[in-house]
Amino acid sequence: MAKTVEEIRAVNAQGKYQPNWESLSRMPVPAWFKQAKFGIFTHWGLYTVPEYSNEWYSRNMYIKGMPAYEHHIKTYGPQKDFGYKDFIPLFTAKKFDPQAWVALFKRAGAKYYFPVAEHHDGFQMYKSDLSHWNAAEMGPKRDLLGELRQAALGVGLHFCTSNHRAEHWWFMGHGKQFDSDVKEPLQKGDFYWPAMPEPDNQDLYSTPYPTKEYLEDWLQRVCELIDNYRPEMLYFDWWIQHEAFKPYVKEMTAYYYNRAAEWGTPVGICYKYDALAWGDGIPDVERGGFEQQKPFYWQTDTAIANNSWCYTDSLDYKGTNELLISLLDAVSKNGNLLLNVGPRADGSIAPKDRQILEEIGDWLAVNGEGIYGSTCWKLFGEGPTNIKEGMFQDLSGMHYGPKDIRYTANNGSVYAYLLSPAGASEATLTAFREFDEHDQPAFHAPIKRVEQLGVGPVSWYIDKAGLKVELQPNADNRPIGLKIMVE
Template sequence: MYKYLKIIDDVIEKGYYKDDWVSLMDFEVPAWFKKAKFGIFIHWGIYSVPEYSNEWYSRNMYTEGMPAFQHHIETYGRQADFGYKDFIPMFTAKKFNPKEWARLLKESGAKYVFPVAEHHDGFQMYKSSISHFNSYEMGPKRDVLGELKEALEQEGLVFCTSSHRAEHWFFMGNGKKFDSDVKEPLKRGDFYWPAMPEPDFQDLLSEPYPNEEFLQDWLVRTCEIIDEYKPKILYFDWWIQHVAFEPYLRKLVAYYYNRGLEWGEKVAVCYKHDALMFGSGIVELERGKFANPKPFYWQTDTAVARNSWCYTDSLDYKTSVEIICDLIDVVSKNGNMLLNIGPRADGSIPKTDAQILKEIGEWLKVNGEAIYNTKVWRKSSEGPTKEIEGQFSDNEAKKYTREDIRFTVSGKCIYAAVLNYPEDGKVIIKSLAESVNQNIPEFHGIINSVSILGFDEKPIWKRNTQGLSIETKTVKSDYPVVFKIQIK
């Protein structure tokens, strides 16, 4: 532990980036990330075994009043007799085939992948020297993260990863309130340690503060992931914005960015809730998006299901159409989408997850030029349907109309994606109307041609002061339809 802390200090002392926000503001979003637009998140771990409710099973099974508490007793027995640790031998991952995963994710059209390295439950999905409770020594007895990295990179996908370790400070704490297997004394390296009382999740000053022992452990664990697996981007979940993490987080980011320079890579940290100083990493929005385009680059993380990040037996799945519409909207506003799937405990990808990924991939094969390598246009959107800004706003699918259109640009082309293509094939793009007053900053270019991605029909089009009117006869689609508008 202390030897590693010395290494961390030495790297920062000798490196370009120092552990202060002024230095870390020299960060730049990697160019590949801004071009990639679409990535895959993977929540898979011990919490996948019970297949109940959501990925917070390790907390909820010890929280009286939560459905998982009673479910656990009825299904597995009292928590004192069968605790969360007893799921580890059941997590055999006998069907886990990283090459098959990588091929499917490549087929989805994703360009980068974030397998979760460690979730709130404290089980490391990789080979570790910090704790014996890891997938290499227990459960599957495989270096899951390492195998996935190798398979993903063979398919040309960029390897990234995430740590949700911060929340483990309190995640098992409720297990101390009654007779369970979460018992003192607990010490560093134990699976349940430290199991502290649960704070107010949103209070940045909530007590009990994470102590130095836990914060050092968090820092070293994360640096081990950086050094052993060299992720191109590192993602943190919400609780690292607590004030106690701030000096350790600065140190972690400086260490990571300096290591990236050593590798010849621009790396990045995705963060939520102003955990990092603005401009020193990539802004992350959970299960939501911005209503308007932003001058900074950002990412939304969402999932194929509304009610869980991991596989359960009661998933409320989105449709691929809904996800594609969200992807288009996010990209038009200067963002990326990170879409989560949840494999089953045996390592198989659920059929519905796989089908959704394949359908997204089929759409991107045809329309990808309107997504990848694009930039925002002077307008991101037009139409009556208003996007809700903020986190956790994806509970219901939007009902888009023929007038809801999103824009991107690349080269000499403006791409206009009609989110709900009309049966009569008639579309008016108001943002491309002829300019009546040249002093008003509207589009004042010359349209050379209009074509439709994925369709042979040549649309009839004309432009006047009302907009660019487009008419098709044979184009039918349940998915968004993209017009490629070439400028002279």
């Protein structure tokens, strides 16, 4: 285990991967990740204690005029008397059962699991030698990440983790603007340190520029996670794209890839925007996706609710069908879905979250053969409705209908998923229409059989409009999967 920056650099000096983009681009996307398709993300930490607004409570409670600022004073008192750190004793996780969590995630059909190890608030959910502000020493006094890792591996889930420490450079800075418990002098090791003024957080060159001391601390924290928990994949939020992080991101990536080579474990890094050079990791699209198939592998992450990544008392939940459509849309375009759930502060998972996860699992148990291990087909799909490309383009508000179809391919068959069948008794797949040399369809080969997943063989025929398939309508307007088998 490397505990110092010098030791980290010594590992890299002797390793296969060097801290430059050319060397790091030689790490392939793990085969298990391409096979898995569906993972679960959890945002859980001190910010869940107030159950208010969202996971940025620790920032917003120190900004005058923000609803969280007023809520905090009304509920807990002035910030100088009850600050964010005072949530730590209230974060007891008394109902936390890691085996129950991962059993639910496996029941939902997930193949990998991404708990957040440290969010922007700076409280580590794991045992650390670098800071005493962690769950093993304070609050629940348990190595929460370690327990989740053991439980996940115990049921066959790939264990991954997420680090959002980069944004802590400025996340608590507003607390210095009035009489609060965020006070100077702040030194390395303090919970709120460094609490710098918040920049335009999309400015790649913003000042005040992160210091060497802070950047080295970030590097050490991530490498500690790598060594102690051996995640099969890492995820970072957007601010590591800042210019100051670039050399440290390269060092961290090389260290991770070199350690993974020692373990004999295929790993990867999910990143947003262009925080890593192209080909050095896996692009992640937050709450969004792409309009067309992509030649590169990617992931979308979204939450079970529209308005928060953590549990609150006012969640605007998405419907199960919307989440299934998100999964199908991503897989048809060469991507994965990472779905976030927010456990409550006591460690329990709310009934609505549980219900949605179980409904997803029920659907995947019937329809998963065209998902797991699949590849994209010639066409991602057909129909009038499609997501707009980019981040923050969630499906909420979009109206899919019986003509909206997504395709995958697996084990020699083509799978067609009707996203919103709306009780239709017949489907028309225009990609399989009769061959015409002046209007050639995407598919032109003898078809052996067509099956509706969960039902069995169904009647079908082909005409100039397309492949006409007789359907058995399902409950709740769930997407219908069709398996098209060729001779």
